[in-house]
Amino acid sequence: MKGREFVVRILFLCTGNTCRSPMAQKIFEQICSERHIDAECRGAGIATFTGAPASDNAVTVMKEIGIDLSSYRSTAITALDLESFDLFVPMTYSHILCLIELGVNKNKIYDLGKDVSDPYNKNLDCYRQTRDELKVCMEQLADFIEGELSEKN
Numbered sequence: 001m002k003g004r005e006f007v008v009r010i011l012f013l014c015t016g017n018t019c020r021s022p023m024a025q026k027i028f029e030q031i032c033s034e035r036h037i038d039a040e041c042r043g044a045g046i047a048t049f050t051g052a053p054a055s056d057n058a059v060t061v062m063k064e065i066g067i068d069l070s071s072y073r074s075t076a077i078t079a080l081d082l083e084s085f086d087l088f089v090p091m092t093y094s095h096i097l098c099l100i101e102l103g104v105n106k107n108k109i110y111d112l113g114k115d116v117s118d119p120y121n122k123n124l125d126c127y128r129q130t131r132d133e134l135k136v137c138m139e140q141l142a143d144f145i146e147g148e149l150s151e152k153n
Helices: 020-035 056-063 093-101 124-152
Strands: 008-014 039-045 087-090
Touching: 008 020, 008 093, 008 124, 020 039, 020 056, 020 124, 056 124, 087 093
Parallel strands: 008 039, 008 087
Antiparallel strands: none
Protein backbone atom coordinates (compact mmCIF):
# COMPACT_ATOMS: atom_id res chain seq x y z
CA MET A 1 0.00 0.00 0.00
CA LYS A 2 2.93 2.36 0.49
CA GLY A 3 3.68 4.70 -2.34
CA ARG A 4 0.13 4.95 -3.67
CA GLU A 5 -0.90 8.28 -5.06
CA PHE A 6 -4.50 7.92 -3.90
CA VAL A 7 -5.31 9.35 -0.47
CA VAL A 8 -8.77 8.71 0.91
CA ARG A 9 -10.36 11.71 2.64
CA ILE A 10 -12.69 10.64 5.44
CA LEU A 11 -15.13 12.59 7.60
CA PHE A 12 -16.24 11.07 10.92
CA LEU A 13 -19.59 12.44 12.03
CA CYS A 14 -21.52 12.49 15.30
CA THR A 15 -23.70 14.98 17.11
CA GLY A 16 -21.35 17.18 19.14
CA ASN A 17 -17.95 16.15 17.75
CA THR A 18 -16.56 15.96 21.27
CA CYS A 19 -16.83 12.21 22.04
CA ARG A 20 -17.57 9.56 19.39
CA SER A 21 -16.26 11.09 16.19
CA PRO A 22 -13.00 12.36 17.73
CA MET A 23 -12.38 8.96 19.30
CA ALA A 24 -13.23 7.18 16.04
CA GLN A 25 -11.01 9.54 14.03
CA LYS A 26 -7.98 9.16 16.27
CA ILE A 27 -8.36 5.38 16.60
CA PHE A 28 -8.67 5.13 12.82
CA GLU A 29 -5.61 7.33 12.28
CA GLN A 30 -3.61 5.02 14.55
CA ILE A 31 -4.80 1.98 12.57
CA CYS A 32 -3.92 3.74 9.30
CA SER A 33 -0.42 4.39 10.59
CA GLU A 34 0.02 0.74 11.54
CA ARG A 35 -1.40 -0.56 8.24
CA HIS A 36 0.17 2.11 6.00
CA ILE A 37 -3.19 3.35 4.73
CA ASP A 38 -3.02 6.84 3.21
CA ALA A 39 -5.96 8.69 4.72
CA GLU A 40 -6.74 12.25 5.68
CA CYS A 41 -9.28 12.31 8.49
CA ARG A 42 -11.53 14.97 9.94
CA GLY A 43 -14.34 14.97 12.44
CA ALA A 44 -17.50 17.03 12.55
CA GLY A 45 -20.76 17.37 14.45
CA ILE A 46 -24.27 18.06 13.28
CA ALA A 47 -25.20 19.99 16.42
CA THR A 48 -22.05 21.70 17.59
CA PHE A 49 -19.98 24.80 17.11
CA THR A 50 -16.42 24.91 15.88
CA GLY A 51 -13.79 25.01 18.61
CA ALA A 52 -15.23 22.96 21.50
CA PRO A 53 -12.68 20.66 23.18
CA ALA A 54 -13.10 16.90 23.35
CA SER A 55 -14.93 15.88 26.49
CA ASP A 56 -12.74 15.28 29.53
CA ASN A 57 -13.80 11.64 29.76
CA ALA A 58 -13.01 11.07 26.07
CA VAL A 59 -9.55 12.53 26.64
CA THR A 60 -9.07 10.27 29.68
CA VAL A 61 -10.12 6.98 28.06
CA MET A 62 -8.15 7.66 24.90
CA LYS A 63 -5.05 8.43 26.95
CA GLU A 64 -5.44 4.94 28.45
CA ILE A 65 -4.69 3.50 24.99
CA GLY A 66 -1.93 5.96 24.15
CA ILE A 67 -3.93 8.43 22.06
CA ASP A 68 -3.89 12.14 22.91
CA LEU A 69 -7.17 14.01 22.36
CA SER A 70 -6.25 16.99 24.55
CA SER A 71 -5.76 19.39 21.63
CA TYR A 72 -8.78 18.19 19.64
CA ARG A 73 -11.36 20.84 18.76
CA SER A 74 -14.82 20.30 17.31
CA THR A 75 -15.95 21.35 13.87
CA ALA A 76 -19.52 22.08 12.79
CA ILE A 77 -20.44 20.14 9.66
CA THR A 78 -21.71 23.38 8.14
CA ALA A 79 -18.14 24.75 8.24
CA LEU A 80 -16.85 22.07 5.85
CA ASP A 81 -16.85 21.55 2.10
CA LEU A 82 -18.56 18.17 1.97
CA GLU A 83 -17.60 17.72 -1.68
CA SER A 84 -13.96 17.37 -0.62
CA PHE A 85 -14.53 14.06 1.20
CA ASP A 86 -14.40 10.61 -0.35
CA LEU A 87 -16.07 8.78 2.52
CA PHE A 88 -18.34 9.69 5.42
CA VAL A 89 -18.45 7.63 8.62
CA PRO A 90 -21.52 8.57 10.68
CA MET A 91 -21.95 7.17 14.17
CA THR A 92 -25.71 6.51 13.93
CA TYR A 93 -28.49 5.97 11.42
CA SER A 94 -29.84 9.46 12.18
CA HIS A 95 -26.45 10.88 11.19
CA ILE A 96 -26.72 8.96 7.90
CA LEU A 97 -30.09 10.61 7.27
CA CYS A 98 -28.58 14.01 8.07
CA LEU A 99 -25.81 13.45 5.50
CA ILE A 100 -28.34 12.44 2.85
CA GLU A 101 -30.40 15.53 3.67
CA LEU A 102 -27.23 17.62 3.18
CA GLY A 103 -26.87 16.14 -0.31
CA VAL A 104 -24.13 13.57 0.32
CA ASN A 105 -24.22 10.69 -2.17
CA LYS A 106 -25.36 7.49 -0.41
CA ASN A 107 -22.46 5.63 -2.03
CA LYS A 108 -20.01 7.78 -0.08
CA ILE A 109 -21.52 6.87 3.31
CA TYR A 110 -19.96 4.00 5.24
CA ASP A 111 -22.63 2.42 7.44
CA LEU A 112 -21.10 0.99 10.62
CA GLY A 113 -24.05 -1.40 10.74
CA LYS A 114 -25.05 -0.21 14.19
CA ASP A 115 -25.54 2.92 16.21
CA VAL A 116 -22.46 3.66 18.29
CA SER A 117 -23.56 4.47 21.83
CA ASP A 118 -23.21 8.10 22.88
CA PRO A 119 -21.29 8.38 26.15
CA TYR A 120 -21.81 12.15 26.49
CA ASN A 121 -22.23 13.17 30.15
CA LYS A 122 -21.89 9.56 31.30
CA ASN A 123 -19.23 7.88 33.44
CA LEU A 124 -15.79 6.64 32.41
CA ASP A 125 -17.01 3.07 31.99
CA CYS A 126 -19.51 4.23 29.35
CA TYR A 127 -16.72 6.09 27.55
CA ARG A 128 -14.51 2.99 27.69
CA GLN A 129 -17.33 0.88 26.27
CA THR A 130 -17.80 3.35 23.40
CA ARG A 131 -14.03 3.51 22.79
CA ASP A 132 -13.80 -0.27 22.62
CA GLU A 133 -16.85 -0.45 20.37
CA LEU A 134 -15.19 2.09 18.06
CA LYS A 135 -11.94 0.13 17.98
CA VAL A 136 -13.79 -2.84 16.46
CA CYS A 137 -15.68 -0.61 14.01
CA MET A 138 -12.50 1.18 12.92
CA GLU A 139 -10.69 -2.13 12.26
CA GLN A 140 -13.63 -3.10 10.04
CA LEU A 141 -13.47 0.27 8.30
CA ALA A 142 -9.75 -0.22 7.65
CA ASP A 143 -10.46 -3.68 6.19
CA PHE A 144 -13.09 -2.13 3.92
CA ILE A 145 -10.78 0.66 2.75
CA GLU A 146 -7.92 -1.75 2.10
CA GLY A 147 -10.29 -3.81 -0.05
CA GLU A 148 -11.49 -0.74 -1.93
CA LEU A 149 -7.98 0.57 -2.49
CA SER A 150 -6.68 -2.77 -3.72
CA GLU A 151 -9.44 -2.73 -6.34
CA LYS A 152 -8.33 0.74 -7.51
CA ASN A 153 -4.65 -0.32 -7.87
